[in-house]
Amino acid sequence: MSGNPAIEVEKLVREFRKGPRAVDGIDLTVSPGEIYGFLGPNGAGKSTTVLMLTTLLPPTSGRASVGGFDVVRQGAEVRASIGAALQEAALDAILTGREHLMLQTTLQGIPKAERGRQTDALLERVGLTEAADRRVGGYSGGMKRRLDLALALVHRPPILFLDEPTTGLDPQSRSALWEEVARLAHDEGITVFLTTQYLEEADALADRVGIIDRGRIVAEGTPAELKAEIGSPSVEVTPVDLDASDRLAQLLDRFGELRRNGRGNVTVQLPGGEAQLAEVVRALDQAGLHVELLQLHQPSLDDVFLAKTGHKLEGAGEGEAEAPAGGGRRGRRRRGR
Amino acid sequence: MRGFLNVVHGVAWRSIHNTLVNPAVLVPSLIFPLFFLIAFAGGLSRISDVPDFHYAAGYTSFQFVFVFLQSAAFGGVFTGFAIARDFDSGFARRLMLSAPRRSGIIAGYAVGALLRWAITGTVVTIAALIAGMNVYGSGIDLFGLLGLGVMMNLVAALWACAIAMFLRTEQAGALIQMPVFVLLFLAPVYVPLSLLTGWIHDVANLNPVTAVLEAGRGLLAGSPVKVGIAFAGLAGAVLLMAVFSRRGLASAERAG
Amino acid sequence: MAVDVALGPIAAQRSTAPGVVEQTLAVAHRAVIRTLRQRALLIFPMIFPLILFAINGSALSAATHIPRFPTSNYRDFLIAMPFIQGAMFVSISAGVDLARDIESGFMNRLALTPLRSEAMLVGQLGGALVIGVIQAIVYLLVGVATGVTFASGVGGAILVIGISILIAFAFASLGELLALRFGTGEAVQSIFPLLFVTLFLSSSSLPRNLIKADWFREVATYNPVSYLLESLRSLVITGWNAQALELGIGFAVALLVITVALSQRVMKSRLARL
Numbered sequence A: 001m002s003g004n005p006a007i008e009v010e011k012l013v014r015e016f017r018k019g020p021r022a023v024d025g026i027d028l029t030v031s032p033g034e035i036y037g038f039l040g041p042n043g044a045g046k047s048t049t050v051l052m053l054t055t056l057l058p059p060t061s062g063r064a065s066v067g068g069f070d071v072v073r074q075g076a077e078v079r080a081s082i083g084a085a086l087q088e089a090a091l092d093a094i095l096t097g098r099e100h101l102m103l104q105t106t107l108q109g110i111p112k113a114e115r116g117r118q119t120d121a122l123l124e125r126v127g128l129t130e131a132a133d134r135r136v137g138g139y140s141g142g143m144k145r146r147l148d149l150a151l152a153l154v155h156r157p158p159i160l161f162l163d164e165p166t167t168g169l170d171p172q173s174r175s176a177l178w179e180e181v182a183r184l185a186h187d188e189g190i191t192v193f194l195t196t197q198y199l200e201e202a203d204a205l206a207d208r209v210g211i212i213d214r215g216r217i218v219a220e221g222t223p224a225e226l227k228a229e230i231g232s233p234s235v236e237v238t239p240v241d242l243d244a245s246d247r248l249a250q251l252l253d254r255f256g257e258l259r260r261n262g263r264g265n266v267t268v269q270l271p272g273g274e275a276q277l278a279e280v281v282r283a284l285d286q287a288g289l290h291v292e293l294l295q296l297h298q299p300s301l302d303d304v305f306l307a308k309t310g311h312k313l314e315g316a317g318e319g320e321a322e323a324p325a326g327g328g329r330r331g332r333r334r335r336g337r
Numbered sequence B: 001m002r003g004f005l006n007v008v009h010g011v012a013w014r015s016i017h018n019t020l021v022n023p024a025v026l027v028p029s030l031i032f033p034l035f036f037l038i039a040f041a042g043g044l045s046r047i048s049d050v051p052d053f054h055y056a057a058g059y060t061s062f063q064f065v066f067v068f069l070q071s072a073a074f075g076g077v078f079t080g081f082a083i084a085r086d087f088d089s090g091f092a093r094r095l096m097l098s099a100p101r102r103s104g105i106i107a108g109y110a111v112g113a114l115l116r117w118a119i120t121g122t123v124v125t126i127a128a129l130i131a132g133m134n135v136y137g138s139g140i141d142l143f144g145l146l147g148l149g150v151m152m153n154l155v156a157a158l159w160a161c162a163i164a165m166f167l168r169t170e171q172a173g174a175l176i177q178m179p180v181f182v183l184l185f186l187a188p189v190y191v192p193l194s195l196l197t198g199w200i201h202d203v204a205n206l207n208p209v210t211a212v213l214e215a216g217r218g219l220l221a222g223s224p225v226k227v228g229i230a231f232a233g234l235a236g237a238v239l240l241m242a243v244f245s246r247r248g249l250a251s252a253e254r255a256g
Numbered sequence C: 001m002a003v004d005v006a007l008g009p010i011a012a013q014r015s016t017a018p019g020v021v022e023q024t025l026a027v028a029h030r031a032v033i034r035t036l037r038q039r040a041l042l043i044f045p046m047i048f049p050l051i052l053f054a055i056n057g058s059a060l061s062a063a064t065h066i067p068r069f070p071t072s073n074y075r076d077f078l079i080a081m082p083f084i085q086g087a088m089f090v091s092i093s094a095g096v097d098l099a100r101d102i103e104s105g106f107m108n109r110l111a112l113t114p115l116r117s118e119a120m121l122v123g124q125l126g127g128a129l130v131i132g133v134i135q136a137i138v139y140l141l142v143g144v145a146t147g148v149t150f151a152s153g154v155g156g157a158i159l160v161i162g163i164s165i166l167i168a169f170a171f172a173s174l175g176e177l178l179a180l181r182f183g184t185g186e187a188v189q190s191i192f193p194l195l196f197v198t199l200f201l202s203s204s205s206l207p208r209n210l211i212k213a214d215w216f217r218e219v220a221t222y223n224p225v226s227y228l229l230e231s232l233r234s235l236v237i238t239g240w241n242a243q244a245l246e247l248g249i250g251f252a253v254a255l256l257v258i259t260v261a262l263s264q265r266v267m268k269s270r271l272a273r274l
Helices: A048-053 A075-081 A097-107 A112-125 A141-152 A171-188 A199-205 A223-230 A242-252 A276-287 A301-309 B001-018 B023-043 B045-049 B059-089 B091-098 B103-129 B137-168 B170-185 B199-206 B209-221 B226-253 C019-035 C041-058 C061-065 C074-078 C080-104 C106-109 C117-145 C153-182 C186-192 C192-200 C214-222 C223-235 C240-269
Strands: A007-014 A021-030 A034-039 A061-066 A082-083 A157-165 A191-196 A206-214 A216-221 A234-239 A258-260 A266-271 A289-296
Touching: A007 A048, A021 A048, A021 A206, A021 A216, A034 A048, A034 A171, A034 A199, A048 A061, A048 A157, A061 C117, A061 C214, A075 A082, A082 A141, A097 A141, A097 C019, A112 A141, A112 B199, A141 A157, A141 A171, A141 A258, A171 A191, A171 A199, A191 B199, A199 A301, A206 A223, A206 A301, A216 A223, A216 A301, A223 A301, A234 A242, A242 A266, A242 A276, A242 B023, A276 A289, B001 B103, B023 B045, B023 B059, B023 B103, B023 B137, B023 C192, B023 C214, B045 B059, B045 C061, B059 B091, B059 B103, B059 B137, B059 B170, B059 B209, B091 B199, B091 B226, B103 B137, B137 B170, B137 B209, B137 B226, B170 C041, B209 B226, B209 C106, B226 C117, C019 C041, C019 C117, C041 C061, C041 C080, C041 C117, C061 C074, C074 C080, C074 C223, C080 C106, C080 C117, C080 C153, C080 C186, C080 C192, C080 C223, C117 C153, C117 C240, C153 C186, C153 C223, C153 C240, C186 C192, C223 C240
Parallel strands: A034 A191, A034 A206, A082 A157, A157 A191
Antiparallel strands: A007 A021, A007 A061, A206 A216, A234 A266, A234 A289, A258 A266
8 A cells, every 4th residue: 555645635725705714724634544533613614624625615725635636636536535424414314224325336336236235234334224124214313324324335435534423413322433433444444534523532533633723723633642732630629618728729839830719629730640649639638638529630632622722612613711821721620531 | 451452462563573574474475466466357357258247347356356355365374374383483382471361362363464464455456456447336335345355364364373273383384275275266266156157156156255255346346245145154254263263272272 | 344445546446437327317216216205295286286277177167158269168278287287396396306405415425426417417307207297197187087178189198298298397407407506495485486477477278369468468478388388288179280389399398408408507516526
């Protein structure tokens, strides 16, 4: 196999008439067999990027190649190399799952003798054999997404685009889809370009993550690299007696950078990592300080997003949070990662 | 009583307001009756050359009465569509929660329908006059014609209200509309009753709309006929539909 | 099931792209299945013209007493109307179907395959073909059952079916053009009143030479729908009238060709496929 990237994008721009730049000069490279997570809030430019890379939308400027083919000049070759499950499931409620696959195999030029076999194999692969002859209108959201994936795989493409594939799915269906995507990449060597607004999804699936906000890539790397860039874990401590807050702050000051909020709790960075947590607990015990809550916070991709953009990923696109001064982290009770 | 009137006022205001600010609703309600007037009075005017076609005021006036009453009926029918949409969107539930006297909701929709038809009826009348319609009836006759239109509008609005409240979905549109459409067209639309033959003559003879149509045409021509029967029939229909719509409201209340 | 990854440039496994005929048949197959599975959508468009035929056929029967009216049976005159009305309903349903594909993103799915735009356009008309055939046969049978007689005989009756299918095709193509241009089912449906108006501003209820109002007669003369009606009507009342047939078929073919050509252009930008 050649060392060519599976996807290569250089200064890609998409402008809409009377609108902002939906994609504002992005550069990225995806290696063959990699799962690339494209993470960003609603309206960041993820789907627009996917539409350009799948030849459904022309770029305003810049260049992109998929499977070694230019998306503008070699559109037909690009489409032959890719499968895509776009943001809308885009299924016909009146057709059955099997009929969808038969139509797709015909249009993709699968030889007539193989169509039935290919259809059966794909239905079995995505767990829809029993529902194959039911109309898609009666499928659950998870079933529709699985059919969508099967349709994208009909012609065995080496590159797969998945645009927010688990949006709206229940946790069980989401896990099942994650498993299948991971298997496609790791067992079969398919390159997966996955867009998502879910941190867990990017964290769990992606080999590398590109974070996009307002049309620009603000960070790129493996999830571990990105989190390490932001900083170390922190521990949030709430004393039982709020008047002891000053004592608490004095005690914890020696461990690392400190932050207090108005409600009496104190958050301290742990530059030595999680291992320092035991020392903190010992120190509190020795000082006789009773705590109501002690919570360890690991940096998350949301923290990366916050640090790079000044607002949080979750809830972004609906309303933006002000970035704290100095680029420090905010303690969040909800997420203990 | 005050609560009832407040509800009527609120619902009627919303109904007329939503029509006036939404061209997609207002324009078709004006265009369609005008179109029927043009198609029937313009395209079929030769029908008055049929032997034994006697109508003193001329074919344009003959067709105007039908279009006038048809616009009244369909003005009532469109109210049903709006009610059904309100149920689909959940707004109807808000109305039922906030109205101290829920029967005021029905009355409010009916008043809204009448106000909307006032606009359509005026436009159609002006168009017919411009097209050369002859008016031989006296002021009282014309008032009677207007009365027929008002009651026709009320009957259709209450019918539409009832169906919409029983079914509570926009899919009810066809069921609201079709019976009214068929009833109107199974009347002497193009020629007088005496020139209809075959099954349609028998059906039109039994069709209560026929009496209303003939009364209206008589009033416009200054030779009133069947006016009493027409008004009595319409009054009966109003009562019947009022009960029906009240039952519809009760059904909607039970559904929550 | 392993995926074979060929040497670079990375390429997928696929036989050669299917021919346009095979693509057209695949799309048409889907369109036919969709039509046959939505029977409720078939019934109203078929019934409504028949209701009007029944009502107007009787209500306007006195029109045959107008001097120089071409037939003594008004239904012979009116039978052409349901075919055209039915074709207009086909137009809307074809347009709404295609608009649904656009709105749902199904068109994007098809755009990612080697499907050619002409195969897409013609194949989608498969559903219209099914409806057109069923409607034509039903209207013909109802007409015959209610006393309509064909001056052109059995051959003329068969030709009526053929011409009405052509007309249904032409209107379906118009519906597709509207769907491609506006992209939503609501926009397609909002055109229906306009089609309705063109039907009534024609020789649908009276022959053109008997229309009294000059302006109305003028409009009907310039209205292509008049010639569609008259071509069908000529086979019932007159027999074999070459001019009427040429004009009606000519207008239907012109409508089909123009709408398909325009649809091709709009389709290219709609698919935005490179």
